[in-house]
Amino acid sequence: MPKKITMADVAEMAGVTKSTVSRFFNGGYVKKSTRDKIQKVIEQYNYVPNTFARLKAKESSVIGVVVPTLNSKVTSRVITSIDRYLRERGYTTLIKNSDHDIDLELQNIQKLIHLNVDGILISSIAMTKDHKKIFEETQIPVVVLAQDYEEGISIIDDDYNAGKYVGEYIGKTGHKKVGYIGVYETDVAVGLHRKDGVLDGLKAYGIVEPVLAKSDYSFIGGQKCTREILEEEKVDAIICATDRLAFGAYKVLQEKGLRIPEDVSVVGFGGYDESSLLTPELTTLKFDSYGMGYLGAETILKMLKGEPVSKKQIVEYEFIQGNSVKLEDLKDYNKG
Amino acid sequence: MPKKITMADVAEMAGVTKSTVSRFFNGGYVKKSTRDKIQKVIEQYNYVPNTFARLKAKESSVIGVVVPTLNSKVTSRVITSIDRYLRERGYTTLIKNSDHDIDLELQNIQKLIHLNVDGILISSIAMTKDHKKIFEETQIPVVVLAQDYEEGISIIDDDYNAGKYVGEYIGKTGHKKVGYIGVYETDVAVGLHRKDGVLDGLKAYGIVEPVLAKSDYSFIGGQKCTREILEEEKVDAIICATDRLAFGAYKVLQEKGLRIPEDVSVVGFGGYDESSLLTPELTTLKFDSYGMGYLGAETILKMLKGEPVSKKQIVEYEFIQGNSVKLEDLKDYNKG
DNA sequence: CTGAAAGCGCTTACAG
DNA sequence: CTGAAAGCGCTTACAG
Structure with missing residues (x-):
């Protein structure tokens, strides 16, 4: 029963230190020859770093998505689209379902904030004062989907x-x-x-x-x-x-x-x-639900990079x- | 801009040490009066512990769920049901979408394993040799949904x-x-x-x-x-x-x-x-897709507790x- | 009943 | 180009 491999294990097997392995994964400077050694070990053991152990990292590369239900055509389309966009760009999508329960929704948002996600996309069936209060207090970028959000960034249907x-x-x-x-x-x-x-x-x-x-x-x-x-x-x-x-x-x-x-x-x-x-x-x-997901994901990544984004984007209808x-x-x- | 509150912060404000706050959350012994003090601080700051920082914990209380798509009626029902069951019992559901891509599915499984989830539920459109190899090598409990899995535990439609x-x-x-x-x-x-x-x-x-x-x-x-x-x-x-x-x-x-x-x-x-x-x-x-989700979630929790489970459970049809x-x-x- | 200390798997300045 | 060390937010024996 092979124990779970950690970054330190990989480092040892590759004859380097875990700093180097970390740099390998995060795009830091690593000499070609050591890069190859590390690569070999990783492949042999199917090593994948633990995204959530990046406690000290400035960016977690995790985007939280809060949805009111998992059981709707529109939601399915929106999150499929978000997930695809983010995955292709190296981000992890963390989906939180509120099951049409407003208290649970607020809890989910709090959890995401404390999880240190880089950004939050929220599709809500209601924007309450509590929502706004949380969003004001957090420094994490938030994009609101499908509801107007005058105080911040939103993508809405017309x-x-x-x-x-x-x-x-x-x-x-x-x-x-x-x-x-x-x-x-x-x-x-x-x-x-x-x-x-x-x-x-x-x-x-x-x-x-x-x-x-x-x-x-x-x-x-x-x-x-x-x-x-x-x-x-x-x-x-x-x-x-x-x-x-x-x-x-x-x-x-x-x-x-x-x-x-x-x-x-x-x-x-x-x-x-x-x-x-x-x-x-x-x-x-x-x-255009796929469009809404796409725009939402695109917008949150722009915000992370500090690029300017529209306060409100309106999705097409047909x-x-x-x-x-x-x-x-x-x-x-x-x-x- | 209130900084994010950590467990150490909560501890300080409550006049205790973080060991105690940790025990507070994990059901350890805490005197009623200190429990009240901690409770007060938590409420004031909406503190929620970071589930993914429990790096040293034996159990993560996270269950990973791998699905082939988010865009299907059946899948929606299954994960809604799983999520509800687990949430009500204090577990976090981590949903990984494979978007009908078998390589991505294998990657998702690897990621979950390295994330230290307590268990994995996987709904797959195909059980390959690669799947079986990974499942054999890991010590994490796995329940396979909707596909026969002779080498392990599965919940299947008839x-x-x-x-x-x-x-x-x-x-x-x-x-x-x-x-x-x-x-x-x-x-x-x-x-x-x-x-x-x-x-x-x-x-x-x-x-x-x-x-x-x-x-x-x-x-x-x-x-x-x-x-x-x-x-x-x-x-x-x-x-x-x-x-x-x-x-x-x-x-x-x-x-x-x-x-x-x-x-x-x-x-x-x-x-x-x-x-x-x-x-x-x-x-x-x-x-009965809801039933499948329910049984899957129930089964994985039983496995965590070391309770006996059926190798194969067959879901009803109508x-x-x-x-x-x-x-x-x-x-x-x-x-x- | 609670605290001090070590450690989980990772990242990050800082040296060299 | 790489390593040693400190630290992220938690948990866990072990004392007391």
């Missing part, structure tokens, strides 16, 4: 304009009575900005009193809200703040025998692959036209 | 029997010419066992020469293979090794104007939420009947 686009689209296509399934307003980006965009877009077409419902981010939540809306009023369109909520709407509408889009149009936000498989294909607005919105009315509208 | 169940189901319902979209055989669990189960199930009903296709795990791959199968022969059913592949099959069949299930039946493995939203609802076999398989033939079959 929630307001995306919402407005969708609101106008629904108005333009001649819908009269619209339901909106949103999320709680502690999530400022989705709960407020996206909603405001949608409402303003609708208003531009004279739709002023949509039926509003609020949900968590679940499939079940989408179903519940759809039932609430249908009980309250006879709507001809339901706009959902996420695709998953739209899946819930589909489920309930189909159960009730209502046709999409003939009886009720449905739109989502998300652009999941699966959405194009629904019948009818879901019309949805896709944010409207994906499916067949879940009734377009006939559009003709009437154009004629009228 | 791939063969699940496959057989589906094969028999398709046979029983009177299909005659069947296509199978599998994955590469380096993935022994899915590529071999699941396939063998399907083939044996079909054989029991006299279906002996299914049209076979092989794919990676992507939506695009599912589409490609579906086209190949359709070009090769007129099948009345396509069995897909994963739901995502089945999504690809849906896409292509619908494009070609073939009706599901009237013209071609489709079955998948996975039981994703979205599958029930397809039209027709996908008939699929669901493995057949979810949608409407994507033609059942009329079943009647004929029963009559005949």
Whole structure:
């Protein structure tokens, strides 16, 4: 049972001192011939240095990433993208899942800070005073993903304009009575900005009193809200703040025998692959989650190097036209 | 700008030595009154100990988890479940993504070993000789998820029997010419066992020469293979090794104007939420991914405590009947 | 019940 | 170009 090899062991076997081996790994000066000796030992024993034992190093080469859940399409895309970017540049990604628990999220941030990570990327469903306080007090660079963060650096979706686009689209296509399934307003980006965009877009077409419902981010939540809306009023369109909520709407509408889009149009936000498989294909607005991860990772590394970065970067969106919105009315509208 | 607080700082402020603070955190003997003093300082400064500075500790309380991708429903469920289980028991989960790259996967394992993690959970799409060699050489407990590992401890899906169940189901319902979209055989669990189960199930009903296709795990791959199968022969059913592949099959069949299930039946493995939203609802076999994560985490902790564990644990599956398989033939079959 | 001292695996000025 | 020494933030026998 071969014991775990340490840097000192490698040094001894290579006939040098651990200072030299350390320099070997950190790009310091090492003569070619000794470099070769060290290399040989490393390969023979599959030695990898312990990233977390670099207690005295100025930089840890570790970036912490805090996410609200591991169980979401969008999050999966974002962290895949971050992890790839950082790995290719020699950084270690340390993922901390908060499981939709705000206290745990704050704890996770504290832990990362004390772990001496070089930077923190946080994708949160809410930016509270506590978050801001921690971020102000730490000297570690922080990039906030998906939420506005006026006091610092953030990468955000263009929630307001995306919402407005969708609101106008629904108005333009001649819908009269619209339901909106949103999320709680502690999530400022989705709960407020996206909603405001949608409402303003609708208003531009004279739709002023949509039926509003609020949900968590679940499939079940989408179903519940759809039932609430249908009980309250006879709507001809339901706009959902996420695709998953739209899946819930589909489920309930189909159960009730209502046709999409003939009886009720449905739109989502998300652009999941699966959405194009629904019948009818879901019309949805896709944010560039990979882009968000990429920009976030790029930005944090720039900050480490002291390069200037934008205070706020806005990620693109793309409207994906499916067949879940009734377009006939559009003709009437154009004629009228 | 408050500097980062260390254990020594906490000790000084509490008027004790860091040995005592360390004992405070690790359950050693500390008098109630000094415990209170330490507690107060900790709260005031939000102090959290650096988990990775426990270089001399016998146990690190860190469990490493290696996954082949972060971008899959099944993986998301498995790691969510692991993370939750471990967190509630005071362990830190360290997630390493291999991005479907086998070399990176081996590197990740090496890194975890040198990081001194207490145990490793690995979900792999292939168990190579290299994997086995590393696992044999290390003294760190390893639990393999989703792949058979005769030389050690594993938690597996019941791939063969699940496959057989589906094969028999398709046979029983009177299909005659069947296509199978599998994955590469380096993935022994899915590529071999699941396939063998399907083939044996079909054989029991006299279906002996299914049209076979092989794919990676992507939506695009599912589409490609579906086209190949359709070009090769007129099948009345396509069995897909994963739901995502089945999504690809849906896409292509619908494009070609073939009706599901009237013209071609489709079955998948996975039981994703979205599958029930397809039209027709996908008939699929669901493995208990949360259960797999739970069992994996439970097993590794048992191993740490020296408790006995089963060499192999098999996770349950559940057949979810949608409407994507033609059942009329079943009647004929029963009559005949 | 608590402290002093040695040490975990690494990095970093500082000599030479 | 490389080594000796001090130190990073912790833990752990060992005294007392």
